[in-house]
Every structure is written in C-alpha cells, then in structure tokens.
Amino acid sequence: MNRRKLDPHASPAAAFGVQLRSSREAKGLSQDQLGELMGYSGTYISAVEVARKPPTLKLAKSADAALGTGKTFELMWWGVRRSALPGFPEHAAHEARAAEIRVFEPGFIPGLLQTLEYAAVLANASVQRGEITQDQADERVKFLATRQLLYTRPKPPFVHVIVDESSIRKRLGGRAVMARQLGHLVDMAERPRVMLQVLPFELAEPAPFASFVTLLTFPDRSVEGYTESAERGYVIRDAETVTTWERAYDRLQAQALPMDASLALIRNVREDLT
Numbered sequence: 001m002n003r004r005k006l007d008p009h010a011s012p013a014a015a016f017g018v019q020l021r022s023s024r025e026a027k028g029l030s031q032d033q034l035g036e037l038m039g040y041s042g043t044y045i046s047a048v049e050v051a052r053k054p055p056t057l058k059l060a061k062s063a064d065a066a067l068g069t070g071k072t073f074e075l076m077w078w079g080v081r082r083s084a085l086p087g088f089p090e091h092a093a094h095e096a097r098a099a100e101i102r103v104f105e106p107g108f109i110p111g112l113l114q115t116l117e118y119a120a121v122l123a124n125a126s127v128q129r130g131e132i133t134q135d136q137a138d139e140r141v142k143f144l145a146t147r148q149l150l151y152t153r154p155k156p157p158f159v160h161v162i163v164d165e166s167s168i169r170k171r172l173g174g175r176a177v178m179a180r181q182l183g184h185l186v187d188m189a190e191r192p193r194v195m196l197q198v199l200p201f202e203l204a205e206p207a208p209f210a211s212f213v214t215l216l217t218f219p220d221r222s223v224e225g226y227t228e229s230a231e232r233g234y235v236i237r238d239a240e241t242v243t244t245w246e247r248a249y250d251r252l253q254a255q256a257l258p259m260d261a262s263l264a265l266i267r268n269v270r271e272d273l274t
C-alpha cells in the first residue's frame with residue numbers, strides 16, 4: 001500500500017491529519033471503518049489525514065467521539081481555524097491528554113489560568129497592533145475556552161503554574177479586569193489538583209528560563225516540552241533537552257514563593273486594586 005507521509009510541523013491541518021491517522025491506527029480501524037463510525041466516507045477520512053481537505057468542527061467532534069480522544073481533535077480544529085503558530089495545535093492536543101502540566105510564563109497569566117475577559121484584553125491588543133483581525137481575536141478566546149475544558153475531565157491533570165510577580169501587578173484591561181483575574185487565580189489555586197507559585201521581584205539570580213515554557217507529563221510518564229518564538233511554536237521531545245528543562249523547572253519551583261505566600265501576595269495585590 002502506498003502510504004503518503006506527512007510532516008506534522010508543515011501546517012496545523014497536517015498536524016491534525018497525522019494525529020487522526022495515529023489515533024485511528026491505535027484503535028485498529030481502517031479509514032472506511034472510522035468513516036462509518038463518524039458518518040463520513042473512507043475517502044474523505046483519507047483526504048483529511050493527508051491534509052488534502054481541511055477538517056471541519058463537526059468532523060473534529062465526531063472523531064473525538066468515535067476514537068475516545070476527549071477534546072483532542074476539537075482543540076486541533078481550533079488551531080487550524082486560528083492559524084496558530086506552527087507547532088501549537090499539536091501541543092494543544094497533547095495538553096488535552098496530559099496527566100501533569102507544568103508551566104512557567106513571565107509577564108502574563110498563562111492561558112490555562114486566564115479569565116476569558118483577561119484573554120480578550122490580550123487578543124484585542126493584537127487587533128489594535130494590526131497583527132490579527134477581530135474575528136481572529138474572538139476565535140482565540142473561544143479556543144482558550146475549549147483548552148480550559150481539561151479541568152472538567154473525570155480525572156483532570158495536575159497543573160503546576162509559576163508566574164513572575166510582574167504578571168500579577170500589571171493592570172491589563174484596567175483595575176476591575178485585573179482584580180477579577182487575580183480573584184480567579186486564587187479560586188483556581190484552591191482546587192486540589194492546581195498549584196500556583198509566584199516568582200518574586202527580589203529573586204537573587206535570573207530565572208532559568210527567559211521565556212514561556214510548558215512541560216507535559218503523560219500517563220505513561222513520558223514528558224515533552226513546548227515553547228514559542230515570535231515566529232513559531234516548538235514541541236520538544238529530545239530526551240536530553242527535556243531533562244534539562246525539568247531540572248531547571250525544579251530549581252525555579254524552589255526559588256519561587258511557597259504556595260501560601262504566593263496566594264497571600266496575590267490577595268494583597270487584589271486588595272490594592274479594589
């Protein structure tokens with residue numbers, strides 16, 4: 001059988017196709033069999049798998065239902081629709097099935113802990129700079145809402161987030177928006193599977209990461225990383241690099257304020273706003 005290979009990094013649609021093929025084969029299904037389960041022809045499934053046809057939201061939801069993949073393909077569809085950085089749709093799909101998520105983000109509240117109001121402020125700022133359209137900004141917020149559904153899984157992942165102090169002191173969107181965002185941080189940190197720490201201004205040495213970093217640990221205990229440049233996102237699977245990132249994250253965790261002190265600081269900043 002002539003099997004066409006596809007680079008998942010080539011485009012969001014290619015990443016979707018590769019993931020669909022991989023998930024289908026893991027279930028031992030042919031394209032015709034999967035198509036029958038989803039209400040599509042095997043030919044159409046084949047076209048999506050090799051990125052000849054773009055996936056639709058209906059197809060993505062049908063694939064998740066047929067393959068038992070949670071929200072994986074719906075998340076990837078938003079990545080295709082959003083025209084996200086290359087690499088991000090693949091990361092978002094993997095994030096949806098991770099058992100543990102570790103995040104460090106300097107300067108901003110990470111997406112998984114953002115209110116949709118705060119997210120809209122960031123997206124609309126990109127509109128004002130002429131980087132995206134308003135429709136694209138709205139799609140970014142909807143995409144984030146879909147990502148955050150991982151908290152509703154029967155067994156949600158353990159989420160550990162470290163933010164620097166500047167991210168909680170910036171008044172993005174004004175005092176009221178930021179006050180609600182900080183209140184949301186406290187509420188999220190009170191969940192049993194969420195841990196939040198703040199890296200204080202007075203840290204004696206530079207943080208081991210200069211930019212946003214995520215580490216995903218899967219049920220089989222394998223780990224992959226993700227980071228971004230201005231041009232693209234990078235899914236990192238190289239064992240040596242991932243191990244280095246894990247050690248750096250452990251060091252960062254030790255340098256950050258303990259959780260109780262972090263939440264006390266967030267509450268104090270919020271009181272100043274209100």
